[in-house]
Structure formats: C-alpha cells, structure tokens
C-alpha cells in the first residue's frame with residue numbers, strides 16, 4: 001500500500017513548550033485513520049503541524065506527504081499538494097465573506113458549490129464574514145462547505161461532530177462521507193478516493209465514514225494503534241488511564 | 252470675523268496639524284476651458300474613477316471645477332434644488348451673508364487665508380426646506396496644471412426637513428502632480444434634515460491637499476461624511492469640524508491607504524453641543540510604508556450625548572509611521588464617549604487560514620485588507636458602492 005502521510009519521530013513546540021514528543025504515524029492511500037486521545041494530549045497540535053500553521057514549531061522529525069518531505073513547506077504549498085483541514089476553532093476573518101473565499105478557493109466550479117450551499121444549510125451565510133458570530137455547528141458546516149469547494153486529497157478533520165445537534169449530525173456525517181467517497185456509480189459507492197485523519201472523542205462520525213485504523217495519543221506521543229472499534233470500546237470501558245498498559249498495543 | 256489685515260498676516264500661519272507647505276512654491280492656475288459635454292471630455296475617465304459619472308441619469312446634477320474656474324454646470328433642473336458656482340451665488344444672493352465665511356475663520360491658517368484673499372470660486376448647492384433630492388448631486392475638482400494652487404470655496408445648504416446626497420470627487424491629472432488643492436467648505440444642515448457627503452479622492456504622488464471644512468448640524472438632523480483615499484498623495488491634511496444641535500448625529504467614515512512617500516493626516520472633530528447629540532468617527536487605514544495619522548476628537552458639551560471613536564490601522568510594510576490619536580473631552584457629567592484604537596499587522600492565524608484553502612500569502616493578505624477596507628463604510632450611497640469596490644479592487648496593495 002502506498003503511504004499518503006508518514007510522520008516520523010516528530011517533535012514540536014507551541015508557546016515555548018514541547019507539545020509533540022516524538023510522534024510516529026502513517027496513513028495509507030485511501031485510508032481513514034482515527035486519532036483518539038484525552039483533552040490536551042496534542043491532537044489538534046499534530047493537525048496544525050501537518051497543515052503547517054506557524055503557531056507550532058517543528059524542532060525535529062519529518063512529515064512526508066506522498067513521498068515529498070513537506071516539513072518546511074508553507075501552508076499554501078501544502079494546500080496545493082492536496083491537504084485540506086477542518087479546524088476545531090478556526091479564526092474569525094473580519095471583512096471577508098464566506099462566499100468570496102469559496103469563489104477563490106474552489107478548485108473547479110465555484111458556482112456549483114455555491115449553488116449547493118443550501119444543502120449545507122449555509123445559503124444565508126455566504127454574505128457573512130467568515131466565522132464571525134457563527135455558532136459551533138455553523139462553523140462545522142462552513143468548514144465542510146469550504147472543503148467541498150477545495151476538494152482535497154487528504155483531509156484533516158478535527159472533531160467534526162463535536163457540538164453538533166442530533167439533527168445536524170446526519171448532515172455533517174453525510175457531507176464528510178461525500179468528501180471522502182467517490183460518487184460514481186449508483187448512489188453511494190464504496191470506493192474511497194480521499195484519505196483522512198480524523199480526531200473524534202465519541203466516534204459518532206465513524207458511523208458515516210467508516211475507518212481503517214486508529215491511533216491513541218497521550219501526552220504528545222502515539223501510545224497505541226489498532227482497529228478503530230476495538231480501541232473505541234477499550235477507551236469507553238477503561239478510559240485513557242490504562243493506555244500504554246492495555247493489550248491492544250500494535251504500533 | 253477677521254479684517255483684511257489679519258487675514259494677510261495669517262498667510263504666514265502654519266496649519267494646526269500636518270506638514271507646513273510653502274504657498275510660494277505654487278502659482279495661481281490659469282482659468283481653464285469650459286466643458287460642454289462631460290461624456291466626450293478628456294477627463295471623463297479620471298472623473299469616473301472618483302465616482303463622478305458622465306451619464307447623469309442617476310445624478311441630480313453635476314458641477315466640475317478645473318483649476319480655479321467652474322468648467323461645467325449641468326443643465327439639469329429640479330424643484331427644490333439649486334446648484335451653481337459660488338461666485339454666481341454670491342452675486343445672486345447679495346454676498347450670501349448668512350453663509351459665506353460664517354463658520355470658518357479666514358485667519359485660521361495660511362490655507363484659509365489664501366482662499367479668502369483669492370476670493371475662490373467653487374460650488375454652491377442648496378436644497379430648499381422640505382425637499383428630498385433622490386439622486387446625488389456630484390461635483391468634481393480637477394487640477395491639471397503643475398505647480399499651481401487650486402483654491403475652492405464651497406457652500407452646501409440643506410434646509411429644514413430636506414435631504415441630500417453629495418458625491419465629491421477630486422483628481423489630479425498626471426502632469427499636474429506637484430499642485431496644491433485648498434478647499435474651503437461651509438456646510439449647513441438645518442433641523443430635521445439629512446446630508447450624506449461622500450468623497451473619493453485620487454491625487455498625484457506629490458500633490459498637497461488642504462481641505463478646510465466646517466459643518467453646522469441642526470436639531471434631529473444627520474450628517475454623514477465619507478472620505479476615501481486609496482492612491483498615493485504627497486501631503487494631505489484634513490480635519491473637518493461638525494457642530495451638533497439637540498439630537499443631531501454625525502458619522503465620519505474615513506478609509507485611507509498610506510503608500511510609500513505619502514503623508515496623510517486625517518480625521519475630524521465633532522462638537523456635541525445639543526442635548527442627546529450622537530457621533531461616530533470611524534477610521535480604517537493601511538500603511539504601505541507611508542505616514543498615516545488618524546485623529547478623532549469629540550467634545551461633549553451637553554447632557555445625554557453619546558459618541559464612539561474607532562481607529563484601526565493595518566501596517567503592511569516597515570518604514571513610515573502610523574499614529575492613532577483619539578481624543579475625548581467632556582464638560583458635563585451625563586455623557587458617554589468611548590474610543591477604540593488598534594494598529595498593527597494582520598493576525599498570522601487569519602492569513603494562514605486562507606492559505607490553508609490554497610491562497611498564497613499575497614492573495615490572503617490582499618483579501619483580508621480589501622475586506623477590512625470595504626467593511627468600513629456603512630451608509631455609502633449605493634451609486635458609489637460600485638466605484639468604491641472597483642477602487643479597492645484596483646488599489647495597489649502588492650509589493
């Protein structure tokens with residue numbers, strides 16, 4: 001299997017503190033991998049490092065994307081290589097309308113994405129300043145609409161379902177599904193064409209997208225890996241306290 | 252009011268703010284030719300860039316001044332509205348005793364003194380009591396003669412219960428880069444009246460600009476002053492003063508880009524003299540390495556007045572200086588004046604967020620800057636919004 005993303009012994013700092021302390025992780029082409037881990041363990045920091053945000057500084061180790069070392073690339077270079085991200089807490093972009101960003105970011109037809117805004121319940125948000133005053137659920141839908149325009153080949157999703165009400169979880173789940181799966185053939189095709197790394201606490205999103213592998217992060221390190229449902233069950237039963245001591249370690 | 256002698260002495264008096272300009276550097280410009288048809292005028296393009304359009308379908312009238320003479324005054328007529336050159340009005344109305352040099356002192360500084368002594372021409376616009384003028388009256392001040400002074404004296408009167416929108420464009424043709432514009436404007440808004448005064452200006456890299464504006468706003472009336480300057484300028488200093496009666500309101504919106512070698516000092520002052528008067532002074536600017544000073548001053552002289560002052564600047568390049576000077580002064584207890592100022596770079600996380608959608612850094616910065624600018628003026632006449640958007644679009648923000 002081809003490696004889409006390979007992270008090797010990655011150390012990174014934020015706010016003068018080492019947050020990532022030697023992360024090793026691989027996502028293969030076409031795979032969806034889950035990243036579990038307690039609050040503050042460094043999951044979002046890892047995603048920020050993969051996207052190249054300057055809030056995090058890599059001190060050693062490497063990030064290889066489709067065979068290219070991207071560790072020192074700028075954010076837009078990574079985006080142009082096909083990496084896209086849904087942030088947990090995106091910044092407010094004052095003065096810039098959501099619709100205008102979508103027009104600029106669209107890889108193909110912006111018009112068709114804008115026309116679909118309704119299906120994301122985002123039609124009335126196209127003229128609003130990006131993220132300014134958006135509710136938690138609205139931010140998720142806006143991020144998904146932007147990603148849909150962008151069409152990345154590798155997607156980083158930071159808790160796509162958190163804070164989303166029961167009614168909208170279907171919408172979010174289905175839209176994430178659409179981002180990851182080819183729509184050729186009748187209805188939903190099983191062929192996954194986009195890889196992803198998904199952070200989730202509850203695992204709810206997995207009902208929509210399935211997942212091939214999972215990692216557990218704790219205190220800035222990957223503590224174990226395994227089958228998503230096995231790990232989720234273990235975490236639900238025993239919490240993260242047992243991590244590193246349990247039987248599933250399979251790195 | 253000052254006598255002639257003190258005005259002559261004032262020719263040596265520096266302005267309160269801004270760089271001192273040497274009036275002797277300039278000559279008085281020659282009178283220029285009349286323009287009969289705006290559409291075929293050689294200046295049509297320049298005028299359009301500052302919001303003054305040749306097709307008057309959506310305008311109530313047009314006055315164009317080139318150098319020191321009024322070159323065009325449209326034939327449009329409508330009930331309740333009069334516009335003509337200031338000199339004509341002085342003749343017709345017996346010296347405009349209630350309005351001419353009434354709220355500005357000719358001896359204020361060398362620029363007002365010069366305007367007074369030259370008996371400058373300009374535009375006179377009046378809306379009669381109770382009339383609402385639907386589409387804007389537009390005026391354009393052009394300079395096309397190098398090393399000359401353009402002296403202008405404008406009078407705008409919106410009588411009780413009337414309303415008006417004015418669009419004033421100013422422009423310098425390229426061979427008149429090193430010229431000086433001195434514009435005196437006296438603006439009178441009656442009771443229960445409305446005036447929106449919007450200016451898009453485009454000067455030359457060395458042009459000196461010294462407007463002197465005062466406005467009297469009557470009870471329950473609204474006065475809005477929009478000022479946009481996106482192109483390079485030599486030295487601009489402007490500090491309009493509005494004085495508000497009971498329950499009157501004033502809004503100043505200023506949007507500037509200080510390019511390298513541009514020296515800009517703008518802002519304004521509002522005297523809240525009537526009970527319940529309100530004011531808002533908003534300034535947004537970008538420094539591309541030039542000097543930008545945004546001033547705002549509010550004086551609360553009556554109870555229950557309210558005001559807010561906001562200066563925001565994005566500094567995109569080193570060099571130059573950006574200064575925000577908000578001033579609040581009150582003389583009674585029951586007032587509420589606030590201010591807010593922010594100067595600095597664009598937050599990195601905002602730029603990177605847009606970059607994560609595939610925009611390169613320059614595109615991301617320019618998108619945020621354009622958003623920052625275009626979001627800054629509320630209540631712009633719809634007729635101007637398009638011009639403004641395209642001016643922002645064309646503004647040179649790259650390196």
Ligand SMILES: Nc1ncnc2c1ncn2[C@@H]1O[C@H](COP(=O)(O)OP(=O)(O)OP(=O)(O)O)[C@@H](O)[C@H]1O
Pocket residue numbers: 014015016017019037038039040041042043044045046055088
């Ligand atoms: N810029 C920063 N300055 C200081 N500390 C930071 C910074 N960024 C992250 N941290 C710290 O790093 C740790 C990891 O944060 P991170 O956001 O990656 O956690 P997480 O695993 O995503 O948690 P959660 O599940 O709560 O979202 C936290 O303790 C956080 O406070």
Ligand SMILES: [Mg+2]
Pocket residue numbers: 043044045088158
């Ligand atoms: Mg997180």
